[in-house]
Each structure stands twice: as C-alpha cells, then as structure tokens.
Amino acid sequence: MTDPVGTGGRAVFLDRDGTIIEEVGYLDRAERVELYPWTIDAIRAFNRAGLAVVMITNQSGIARGFFTEAVVDDVHAHMAAMLAEGGARIDAYYYCPHHPDGKVPGYARACDCRKPGRGLVDRAAREFGIDPARSFVVGDRWVDVALARAVGAGGVLVRTGYGMSVEQQRPDDLTADAVVDNLIAAASWILGRCS
Numbered sequence: 001m002t003d004p005v006g007t008g009g010r011a012v013f014l015d016r017d018g019t020i021i022e023e024v025g026y027l028d029r030a031e032r033v034e035l036y037p038w039t040i041d042a043i044r045a046f047n048r049a050g051l052a053v054v055m056i057t058n059q060s061g062i063a064r065g066f067f068t069e070a071v072v073d074d075v076h077a078h079m080a081a082m083l084a085e086g087g088a089r090i091d092a093y094y095y096c097p098h099h100p101d102g103k104v105p106g107y108a109r110a111c112d113c114r115k116p117g118r119g120l121v122d123r124a125a126r127e128f129g130i131d132p133a134r135s136f137v138v139g140d141r142w143v144d145v146a147l148a149r150a151v152g153a154g155g156v157l158v159r160t161g162y163g164m165s166v167e168q169q170r171p172d173d174l175t176a177d178a179v180v181d182n183l184i185a186a187a188s189w190i191l192g193r194c195s
C-alpha cells in the first residue's frame with residue numbers, strides 16, 4: 001500500500017458546505033466562499049497530526065445544471081489559496097457531480113460516489129493508502145454519518161450548517177460517535193483518539 005502523504009493510513013474525510021465553509025445553498029461562485037473562523041486552525045491541527053485531509057462533497061448542482069465542474073474547481077482552488085495563507089492544507093478535493101434527478105447528460109444518473117455512497121472514500125483509499133477503518137468522517141448531515149458507518153470510520157456530526165437543525169432528526173438506524181459544535185471541536189475529539 002502506498003502512503004504518499006505519510007499518514008500511516010489515517011484520514012479525516014471532511015464534508016465541505018456547512019462543515020469547512022458556510023452553507024450558502026448552491027455555491028456557484030468562488031467569491032461566495034467563506035471559511036468558518038476556526039477552519040484554518042482545525043485543518044492545520046489535522047495536518048500537524050499527520051492525518052490525510054480529504055474533502056468529500058456532494059455537488060448535485062452540476063447534474064442539475066446550476067453550475068459547471070469548472071466552477072467547482074475554481075471554488076476549491078480559492079479554498080486552497082485561503083487555507084495556504086493560514087498554513088493549512090486539504091490533501092484532496094473530491095466531489096460527486098451526479099444526481100439521479102439531474103438534467104445534464106452524463107451527470108444525471110445514479111452513482112456510487114454520492115454520499116452516503118462510498119465511492120470517493122474508496123478512491124482516497126487507493127490514491128493515498130488510507131485505511132477507512134482507522135479514519136473519521138465529519139459533516140453537518142446524517143448522510144455524512146451514514147458514510148462513516150458504511151466504511152467503518154468514526155462519524156462526527158457538527159452543529160454548523162444544517163447540523164443544528166438535523167441533530168434532532170436522527171434516523172433510527174444511525175448513531176454518531178460524537179455530535180459537536182463545529183469543526184474545531186471535531187478536531188479535538190478526533191485528535192484525542194489518534195495518539
């Protein structure tokens with residue numbers, strides 16, 4: 001197994017909207033990106049601890065025709081630049097552009113990469129030598145926790161984005177390993193389990 005970023009097989013899979021950046025609905029312009037005030041510190045803490053940081057986001061706006069892959073790439077380049085200014089780094093930016101109810105040919109289909117599907121975690125496992133069972137998923141929706149369960153990772157729900165409102169709507173068959181206020185609280189919970 002290759003280990004190009006020296007993670008020892010451990011990763012944190014971070015949802016994007018409502019977790020790393022403010023939830024603003026369909027994000028269609030890089031200028032609308034706003035990191036939470038604690039995002040840089042949280043990601044830097046993961047970097048220092050030697051965990052791979054992999055963003056995994058559902059971007060059905062592509063399949064729905066609201067924006068293009070180029071726009072999403074631009075958003076991620078903008079995020080990378082803002083993080084770099086603060087000395088933080090996301091190792092990989094993965095997104096699912098699909099949706100079964102979309103209208104754009106090629107993207108309007110079922111897939112295995114839309115969360116809670118595990119396609120993007122499997123891709124990271126291949127590309128970075130990550131062991132999902134030693135890793136964590138953080139997000140503001142229950143699909144993020146469901147993804148954690150699907151791959152055998154720890155699952156953390158944050159109360160930013162949709163998290164505050166969905167916290168009380170937990171699906172019967174799903175339990176988070178932790179529910180915390182935000183990404184920096186998730187980082188301290190996770191790093192406390194990584195020694």
Ligand SMILES: [Mg+2]
Nearest residue numbers: 015017018140
């Ligand atoms: Mg989200």
Ligand SMILES: [Zn+2]
Nearest residue numbers: 096098111113
């Ligand atoms: Zn997909």
